[in-house]
Amino acid sequence: MNAAQFENVTQVFGDFTAVDGIDMAIPAGKLTTLLGPSGCGKTTSLRMLAGYTRPTAGRILIDGVDVTRTAPEKRGLGMVFQSYALFPHMTVADNVAYGLKLRRTPRAERDARVAEALELVGLAHLAGRKPKALSGGQQQRVALARAIAIRPKLLLLDEPLSNLDARLRVQMRSEIRRIQAETGLTVVLVTHDQDEALEMSDEMILMRAGKIMQQGAPAEVFGSPKNRFVADFLGYENFVRTAGGLVTVRPEHVEIVPGTVSPAGGLALPAIVTDVAYRGVDQIITVVSRDDGGEITLMSDVRADAAPRVAVGDDVVVTAPESRLISIEN
Template structure:
């Protein structure tokens, strides 16, 4: 991951954005550190794109302060911010060549021809498209068009590079390939980068730091490992794929990922069990064969009712209706804090 410094390129203090029907971003404090790759992660409607558009200058905060490089930019228009932006749609000029598209921003900034051509060549080589400089956008694949859009943003040498779900229009295989390209370009250029995404895998793969938004507020932030392995609340846990959230006696509400849960036939010897694990008993509901393992769903008695738990079968696979022993390894159990109330 990229080496960062503590001085923020972007600093938001008490930023709120209200469209009239209630705030979408609420009294939010956030620093984007110089040289880092920050991912704004969350479901649709959580405020991440609104936040990105305020940093870019397309929206003004209703309240609060937004500073870029220490200067108040809350009311600074887009054209006066040194921002590079890549959108979901590639937004390329169809009548221009690839080189013309990449160099357009430099032309608008009145960069001399020689300097402009040199920087365009460098940017296209960076994204692996130097050989396509004379093509038109219609002659390119979707992935190539997105690389052109990235080169067009990078060539400006922006104070901050903003990426608004740039991979969402690509198929799964190409999305993974371009995701890795984004990470490489960011590392090689050292650009301070903010990515908006609803895809947790994408955020985990590229970011130095993840900010997970919920209801216009920060639900949790930290390194990908910190956020993924130690979610603070039920919302964060469920968003990150912790399908098992339950109340354990003496522990309160906890979460555990399905791959850490082991479901044994009740007849399996106790010696096969993890002695440090929480052990619950119940009934096998179903199993799904996954090739090298089977995922299991079991019903266990807990708190006067029944809880459905998802795990992986261990040893001989119980049949639906069979009694089972469900093991929750102590190290994999994550205690949860109450969710912050969403006031909308």
């Protein structure tokens, strides 16, 4: 069952097409990420779902109902922005209660929902504090609690972790995932970070230039990228043109063999080492080789304690088993 659906949705700003005729399904009770580089259309898609931007063409449905022309406040959605947008003069509890007051929720129920939401994000003990007295991670949790308190049909998160430091981002990934699992909320999260999407998603939607490149479960998309853009965005690095077409292979599945003798089966290309980078646990070896299209650069990422003894300028063979080669579209 889908909580939301885009049907041939297009969004044009002047001469720029931000979203180009996409069909997209958001499964109910799951965490779906809209992933892609800047300008790919993911935030515009989220804003159209929220109702802040009306599509140039197409329909948007929530719970099977056409909401294309429905005002944002009537869609029953919660949203957390990149900036959190907390009211500095209000306490944490009053910030969380704000949406409930707008909906004229009775006082007793409002207080109960605020307490429940703050307990869920682990901030019940800070209900009386002002936002300026909180850390960035705590402010983000308050924004989450405020969105959750209204019990939305969908919870929309627009790059919610981008203002946090690396340690807090990792922590909040787990927190958001826990909250989604405990509440059963349908969550749509916009991010440009593939690691974030892979770790948090039930469903990933990878976009480029206003179009959907691939949609599916993280393991499905990561394990079977459809085209070069998806593979490159997800870190495959190595692309080789063969008689059968274009294939890709991840650096950790590439082995560098010293010398010039090619093993039988799979990928086997003569190459010259151009760089050896030791990173403690692993070692990255970069080589230059040739395929059916000309000169190419390939990378191997292996555990340092098992890495071959090679140096810049050495003749080597790049190998990978047939089972690790993935055929893709250009």
